[in-house]
Amino acid sequence: xxxxxxxxxxxxxxxxxxxxxxxxxxxxxxxxxxxxxxxxxxxxxxxxxxxxxxxxxxxxxxxxxxxxxxxxxxxxxxxxxxxxxxxxxxxxxxxxxxxxxxxxxxxxxxxxxxxxxxxxxxxxxxxxxxxxxxxxxxxxxxxxxxxxxxxxxxxxxxxxxxxxxxxxxxxxxxxxxxxxxxxxxxxxxxxxxxxxxxxxxxxxxxxxxxxxxxxxxxxxxxxxxxxxxxxxxxxxxxxxxxxxxxxxxxxxxxxxxxxxxxxxxxxxxxxxxxxxxxxxxxxxxxxxxxxxxxxxxxxxxxxxxxxxxxxxxxxxxxxxxxxxxxxxxxxxxxxxxxxxxxxxxxxxxxxxxxxxxxxxxxxxxxxxxxxxxxxxxxxxxxxxxxxxxxxxxxxxxxxxxxxxxxxxxxxxxxxxxxxxxxxxxxxxxxxxxxxxxxxxxxxxxxxxxxxxxxxxxxxxxxxxxxxxxxxxxxxxxxxxxxxxxxxxxxxxxxxxxxxxxxxxxxxxxxxxxxxxxxxxxxxxxxxxxxxxxxxxxxxxxxxxxxxxxxxxxxxxxxxxxxxxxxxxxxxxxxxxxxxxxxxxxxxxxxxxxxxxxxxxxxxxxxxxxxxxxxxxxxxxxxxxxxxxxxxxxxxxxxxxxxxxxxxxxxxxxxxxxxxxxxxxxxxxxxxxxxxxxxxxxxxxxxxxxxxxxxxxxxxxxxxxxxxxxxxxxxxxxxxxxxxxxxxxxxxxxxxxxxxxxxxxxxxxxxxxxxxxxxxxxxxxxxxxxxxxxxxxxxxxxxxxxxx
Numbered sequence: 001x002x003x004x005x006x007x008x009x010x011x012x013x014x015x016x017x018x019x020x021x022x023x024x025x026x027x028x029x030x031x032x033x034x035x036x037x038x039x040x041x042x043x044x045x046x047x048x049x050x051x052x053x054x055x056x057x058x059x060x061x062x063x064x065x066x067x068x069x070x071x072x073x074x075x076x077x078x079x080x081x082x083x084x085x086x087x088x089x090x091x092x093x094x095x096x097x098x099x100x101x102x103x104x105x106x107x108x109x110x111x112x113x114x115x116x117x118x119x120x121x122x123x124x125x126x127x128x129x130x131x132x133x134x135x136x137x138x139x140x141x142x143x144x145x146x147x148x149x150x151x152x153x154x155x156x157x158x159x160x161x162x163x164x165x166x167x168x169x170x171x172x173x174x175x176x177x178x179x180x181x182x183x184x185x186x187x188x189x190x191x192x193x194x195x196x197x198x199x200x201x202x203x204x205x206x207x208x209x210x211x212x213x214x215x216x217x218x219x220x221x222x223x224x225x226x227x228x229x230x231x232x233x234x235x236x237x238x239x240x241x242x243x244x245x246x247x248x249x250x251x252x253x254x255x256x257x258x259x260x261x262x263x264x265x266x267x268x269x270x271x272x273x274x275x276x277x278x279x280x281x282x283x284x285x286x287x288x289x290x291x292x293x294x295x296x297x298x299x300x301x302x303x304x305x306x307x308x309x310x311x312x313x314x315x316x317x318x319x320x321x322x323x324x325x326x327x328x329x330x331x332x333x334x335x336x337x338x339x340x341x342x343x344x345x346x347x348x349x350x351x352x353x354x355x356x357x358x359x360x361x362x363x364x365x366x367x368x369x370x371x372x373x374x375x376x377x378x379x380x381x382x383x384x385x386x387x388x389x390x391x392x393x394x395x396x397x398x399x400x401x402x403x404x405x406x407x408x409x410x411x412x413x414x415x416x417x418x419x420x421x422x423x424x425x426x427x428x429x430x431x432x433x434x435x436x437x438x439x440x441x442x443x444x445x446x447x448x449x450x451x452x453x454x455x456x457x458x459x460x461x462x463x464x465x466x467x468x469x470x471x472x473x474x475x476x477x478x479x480x481x482x483x484x485x486x487x488x489x490x491x492x493x494x495x496x497x498x499x500x501x502x503x504x505x506x507x508x509x510x511x512x513x514x515x516x517x518x519x520x521x522x523x524x525x526x527x528x529x530x531x532x533x534x535x536x537x538x539x540x541x542x543x544x545x546x547x548x549x550x551x552x553x554x555x556x557x558x559x560x561x562x563x564x565x566x567x568x569x570x571x572x573x574x575x576x577x578x579x580x581x582x583x584x585x586x587x588x589x590x591x592x593x594x595x596x597x598x599x600x601x602x603x604x605x606x607x608x609x610x611x612x613x614x615x616x617x618x619x620x621x622x623x624x625x626x627x628x629x630x631x632x633x634x635x636x637x638x639x640x641x642x643x644x645x646x647x648x649x650x651x652x653x654x655x656x657x658x659x660x661x662x663x664x665x666x667x668x669x670x671x672x673x674x675x676x677x678x679x680x681x682x683x684x685x686x687x688x689x690x691x692x693x694x695x696x697x698x699x700x701x702x703x704x705x706x707x708x709x710x711x712x713x714x715x716x717x718x719x720x721x722x723x724x725x726x727x728x729x730x731x732x733x734x735x736x737x738x739x740x741x742x743x744x745x746x747x748x749x750x751x752x753x754x755x756x757x758x759x760x761x762x763x764x765x766x767x768x769x770x771x772x773x774x775x776x777x778x779x780x781x782x783x784x785x786x787x
Contacts, residue, residue, distance in 0.1 A: 034638045035589035054467060054517035054529035056142045056581060056596045056629060058083075058645075062135035062163060066174070067730070068683075068700070069746070071184075071206060072129050073115060073138075073158055078702045078726065080140045081629045081647035083156075084676045097142055098598065099625045099651035099675040100155035104608040104617040106543025107349070107381050107445050108479055109570075112606075114145060114153030117160050118245055118305045120323030121151045121377065124351055130301065131228045131249060133186050134202035136161045142629075143577045143598065144535020146513035147453045147469035150321070150357040150375035154537040154575050154602075164243060165190055165198035165234040170787055178744075178780025181209030181223075193233075200232040210292070211776065212257060213285040216339045219292025222775075226251045239311040248302045255297045257286060257773060258337030284776070287339040290332065299329045315364035321357040326350075340393055341436065346386040353379045370456035382444040385544075391437045392417035399424070440484040442502075443543045449475040467517040473510065475538035479567060480504040481546070503546055505567035511536040511574070526584040535575045537606065542568035545616050571619050575602045590635040599626040605653075607673070609664040609713065620713070622655035623672055639688065645681040653713055666713040673713065678705040693735040700728040722753045726774070732782075740784040750777035 058080045060070070070076060077083045077095070085095040095101065095113045107124075115122040117130060132138070138160045145153040171189040176182070185205045192198045205227050210220030228249035235242040288295070303325035310318040329349040336342035355377040363369045395418035404412045415421050453471035460466055480502040515533035522528060545568040581596030607620035627649035634642045651672040660666060671677075680703040688695040704724040727749055732742030753774045 034635060036585065036592050036633055036635060054465070054519040054531050056082075056579065056594075056598075058140040058142075058631075060138045062132075062137065065132055065135060065138065066186075067698070069176075069728075069744070070132055072131050073160065075132075076138060076140060076158065079645075079681055081631060081645040081679065081681065082142055082627065082649065083140060084674065084679065084704055096674040096676070097140075097156035098600070098627060099649050099672050100602075100605075101672075101674040104543075104606075104615060106615070106617065107383050107443055108477070108481075108541035108543045109606065109617055110475075110537055110540065112153065112155040112537060114149060114151055114157040115160075116149055116151075116157060117303070118162060118323075119150065119159075119307065119321040119357065120303070120305050120325065120355055121149070121353075122325070123151070124327075124353070124379075124381070130160070131204055131206070131226055131251070132160065133204035133228065134163045134188050134200075134230065136163045143531070143579060143600070144513070144533050144575050146471040146473070146533070146535055147373075147455045147515060150355060150373070150451075151377065151449075152451075152471070152473055152511070152513070152536050152538075154535040154573060162230060162232065162245060163188075163200065163202075165192075165200035165232055167192050167198055167236075172784065172786045174782065174784040176780055176782040179778045180211045180776070181207065182778060182780055183207045196236055198234050198236075200234075202230045202232075204228040210254075211284070212254075212773070214288050214292040215285050216287050216289060217291055221257060221286070221292050221295055222254045224251075224253045226253070241309045243305075243307040245303075245305045247304075248300075250300050252296060252298045255295050255331060255333040258333070258335060259286060259773075260337035286337075288334040288337075289339045289341045290334045290344050295332050295334065297331050299327060301325070301327045315362055317361045317363075319357075319359045319361070321355075321359075323353075323355045325353045335387075340397075341388070341390040342393060342397060344386075344388045346388075347383060349381065349383040351379065351381040353377070367459040368456060370454065372452075372454040374450070374452045376450040377448060379445070379447040381447075383442070383543075385441040385443075387439045388436055394437075395421040438484075441481060441544060442484065443479070443481040444502075445480075446478040447476065449473065449538075463521040465519045467519070468515070470512065470514040472512050473536065473538075474508060475510075476506070476508040477538070477540060478504075478506045479541040481541070481543060481567065483546070499546075499565065503565055503567055505541065505569070507539065507541075507569060509538040509572045511538075511572065525586065525589070526582065528582050529580070531577075531579040531581075533577050533579075535577065537573050539570050539572040539606075540617070542570070542616055568616070570606060570617055571604050573602055573604045573606045573619065575600055575605075592633040593630070594632075595628065595630045597626070597628050600624065605672075607660070607713070609660075618660050619657055620653060620660045620666075621657035623651065623653050625649065625651035625672070625675075639686055641685045641687075643681070643683045647676070647679045649675055649677055651675045656713075661713075664713060670713045676704045679703060693733055693737075695733050696731075698728075698730045698732075700726075700730075702726045724753055724774075725749070725751050738786040740782070742782045743779075744782065745777065745779050747775060747777045 060076070060079065068079065070079070077085045083095075083097050085101075095111075097113055100112050111123050122130070138158065140156065140158050141148065142156045144155070145157045149157055149159070169191055171187070173188075174184075174186040176184040183206070186202070188200070188202045190198070190200045206224055207226075208222075208224040210223040212222040213220050226249070228247070228251075230245065230247045232246075233244045303323065306320075306322045308320040312318055327350070329347070329351075331345075331347040331349075333345050334343075335345045355375065357373060357375040359371055359373040361369075361371045396416050399415040399421055400412050411424065415424055451471055451473040453469065455467060455469035457465055457467040481499075482502045483499045513534045513536050515531065517529065517531040517533075519527060519529045547566045547568045577598060577600040579596055579598040581594070583594045585592050602623040602625075604619040605621065605623045606617055608615060608617050609620075627647065629645075629647045631645045632643070636642070652669050653666070653672060654669060656666050656668055680701070682701040683698065685696055685698045702724070703726075706721040706723045726747055728744065728746045729748050730742050730744040732740060732744075734740050751774060
């Protein structure tokens with residue numbers, strides 16, 4: 001039996017932020033009073049209020065995301081307590097929930113944070129970062145997920161749902177313009193076709209001029225050009241409904257922009273002594289040897305999702321979700337962050353993905369509700385990577401990094417190319433470097449998997465619900481990789497080997513995960529919950545590494561060495577998570593406080609690290625984390641709405657794998673890369689009612705405390721990210737005649753911040769560098785009209 005909410009507030013049918021709703025944010029509970037509206041979500045595959053869900057969920061309505069200018073899925077991090085990550089490019093490796101990141105950017109691993117679009121798993125770099133326009137809602141579910149979605153996610157899940165057609169003719173137009181050539185347009189048309197069939201069409205465009213100058217060639221970077229379109233058709237019958245979504249997106253955004261800096265290491269000093277003093281400083285310019293117009297992050301993504309729902313009886317319903325997606329992706333960046341040709345990175349990728357999910361729901365007259373699900377997927381992906389560099393320059397920088405401090409200034413001045421490198425050590429005579437070298441990789445993956453899962457909730461009493469769930473998963477990987485390149489006088493740099501053909505392998509991983517959750521209503525306004533869950537992420541294969549099987553040394557400088565090789569494999573990771581929390585309303589439902597404490601332990605946590613110029617992924621050992629997340633919403637007056645979200649996190653690598661630490665500067669007790677120890681999201685809106693509409697002003701402040709940089713397990717403070725602070729302001733008017741206008745400023749204080757830092761240095765022959773940069777202060781104007 002569908003149980004009515006035990007909480008007496010007015011219930012929304014669309015999910016809005018768990019604590020934020022910038023427009024229409026409160027309802028009259030009684031004549032002459034006001035109250036916070038209750039939120040309905042579908043995180044547990046049925047409509048429930050947030051108070052009834054025994055997990056931590058942050059939910060956002062489409063209107064709220066539009067007001068907050070959330071353009072794509074990665075930007076949700078600023079609004080979600082416990083979620084962090086930059087939005088500079090289309091890579092998913094930076095997205096972090098509760099201190100756990102997606103990790104490596106090769107194609108042989110799965111992300112830790114699952115991304116779902118209308119119920120279909122995305123996940124992969126180049127396809128998962130999608131524009132958010134004409135949305136119904138987004139839910140961010142934290143902690144390991146096994147029973148609630150069609151695929152596993154060890155850290156959490158982002159579930160995005162687009163707006164559905166309805167039976168009324170209407171639409172909307174929204175236009176924004178701003179500094180740096182910023183333009184944004186969204187157009188929506190909803191049109192009924194028959195009594196039971198409706199359609200909805202949406203188009204989205206965003207442009208922005210380049211604003212970061214490359215002083216090497218005089219060009220600029222940082223611009224965007226995004227075009228997306230969606231067509232949705234919905235059928236509503238007496239016992240059957242269907243929803244078909246067709247979508248396409250063509251996005252060209254800026255790649256990650258690196259800036260080298262002097263961290264005091266031998267390589268930084270050596271580069272300066274070798275006449276390569278191209279260390280980048282400042283926010284509005286870089287020095288890069290790759291021509292500005294060739295540094296790109298371009299992707300084409302298309303997809304179709306068919307959702308069918310059958311009411312089999314008053315108690316049983318069946319849901320089918322069929323999804324197909326494809327993408328082409330090209331990426332070029334200057335990884336070394338200098339105008340020296342040390343490390344230029346190129347990626348060209350194609351992906352096809354298909355999935356099918358069936359789910360049977362039961363909601364009868366008894367105290368138990370449940371669902372059973374089965375899902376299967378298949379993915380085909382292939383990618384080509386190039387990493388290019390100047391060989392003579394690599395000889396000089398390698399000597400400065402490895403021997404500069406030992407042999408001194410005179411030696412560094414002498415070794416300026418490959419010939420002088422070998423002469424200094426009295427090796428056999430080698431001529432000058434051949435010039436630009438290219439270390440390349442071709443990789444292909446055929447992946448498939450299936451799972452069965454279920455969840456059941458027992459209403460033990462009027463106050464107590466107990467939920468149990470379990471999932472069985474099987475993931476199979478067929479993977480192959482080939483290392484190309486060119487003959488060289490010096491040694492292999494990025495990949496110390498060459499393969500004449502593909503190196504192939506396959507593996508299958510199986511897992512059973514489970515959860516148990518309890519929700520208890522202390523009274524009509526306060527509920528408490530407890531949740532214990534296990535999670536899993538399949539193992540995989542390193543894209544940029546192989547396993548030497550016969551003990552040969554493929555890096556031998558004086559001879560070509562043939563050696564037996566196999567794929568470099570890493571095992572699955574498993575996590576056990578414990579969480580308790582409280583969800584409450586106070587002061588006549590004008591003050592809402594939700595708080596939770598979590599504690600988890602990973603076994604065999606997969607982690608990315610840099611060894612030389614190679615990016616590898618391995619099982620780092622056991623890791624633990626704990627934290628507190630709090631969201632508060634206050635309506636002190638009928639016109640003032642204040643939201644404040646806080647998150648505290650503490651993570652550590654408490655039992656590191658010895659082999660992992662032998663390959664990377666690793667310290668027991670070091671925080672996990674990407675961990676944000678403290679974050680805060682503050683949103684305050686004041687509304688001034690007028691006869692013809694409402695004027696309003698909204699102030700936003702987002703803060704993330706800096707933490708360990710990409711791939712850093714050393715605890716070295718030099719590689720921690722800067723604190724992130726962003727303040728935004730919007731002043732607007734909503735007319736009773738369905739039009740809106742607003743003036744807005746983003747990054748109001750014009751903060752100068754970088755997203756992360758990397759300790760790639762020394763044995764990589766590269767200087768340390770910062771990653772990304774915040775956009776400058778931007779002033780803009782928006783107009784909207786609904787009909």
